[in-house]
Amino acid sequence: MGHHDAAGPGTRDRILAAARELFARDGYTGATVRAIGRQSGVSDAALYHHFRDKRALYEAVLAERPFLAGSGGMRPAGEAAAIALAIGAMRTWAKQPDLTAMLFHHGLRGDAQTVAANVASREDLIGLLEPCMGSEAAGGLAAEAISFVVSGLVIDAILRCGARYPDRALSAASVGYVGDVIAEVMHPSRASAPAAAAG
């Protein structure tokens, strides 16, 4: 075993970490296999032992699914859980803002696997939100609507701020807003009542 075994699992992880970083920084087109090898401190031969080419490296990064929200093992129900899931997903993506922005832009170029990864990340969030929604009949639509608010918020922030997007998407106002909108979706009458009285 050991650190310097070119075929060992540690080497593969180190290459993947470097690949994630360089794809995020330079984009798919800008990143090179050589630079990824240099960054991970692995020889070209060792790198090619694990990954056939740049495409294989990129697919391995996507296969790690770093963009999936993940439920963290909890069995969520109710409004508070839905808010925690939505904010949690935004925080997960924001941990690697360059990668999130890169996946958005590479998807916009029509790269099929990137698009599939982005779709999977939104569907993952819908699947986690759905059981929190209460009413089974409207749960699917409500979960989908919230997922579009969340992805719209992140995409809007990426388009306005680039990789500095978490400053905007996870600002106190933004986080407060996500809580309010989930409350509004789950209990519409509550928020509307004062307006109806005023009218």
Next chain:
Amino acid sequence: MPYLDRDTGPRRAAETRERILDAALECFAARGYEGTSMRQLAESCGLTDAALYYHFESKAALMRSLLSERWGSIAAPEQPSAALTQHATLHQVVDLILDRWCEHAAFLRVLAREAHTSEFARDLYARAADDWRDHIGRSMGAEITAGLRDQAALSVQLVLIGLLFTGLQEHGERFADVAADPAFRERVHALVGTVAPAAGLFATGTLA
């Protein structure tokens, strides 16, 4: 136009300029900014390199003109008809915005891709997005409280932006066909009604 081409006349020069912008939009949408050369652009317009450079000093200047001059095409209509201002429901305004997006899907894709590297494109996007939100907010009646209206307008705007850019990823330019489908519109209306139930309740149209 600030310049006059004495041989061809100002109108002709303006037409050529528009023709170049049309071709540039098509090339940038298909091959991206990096993948398009000034030489290819000149060829696709049937112009010499010199003629192209007469209108635009560089590819960067061309992109800048394209974004700023065509930006208005994705903004919400500035002067909707009187009937629309008075009685537009939220769904009508949403449809109006979607119609614009369908018509200018290629431009939206170029703008979003350019935003990756250009602050200029990011500012233009921000102006368009703010504009969409204003129009959505104005479609709601005065009966809704200001706080609730702002939140509802933001929610509708974000749902639309989420739909637009995931749609552009999944369908590319065919997004225009997908988004014109009545079934798609119905789904959008349902999503919008879900995130902004109060907006639907107090839309001007339903109270008129």
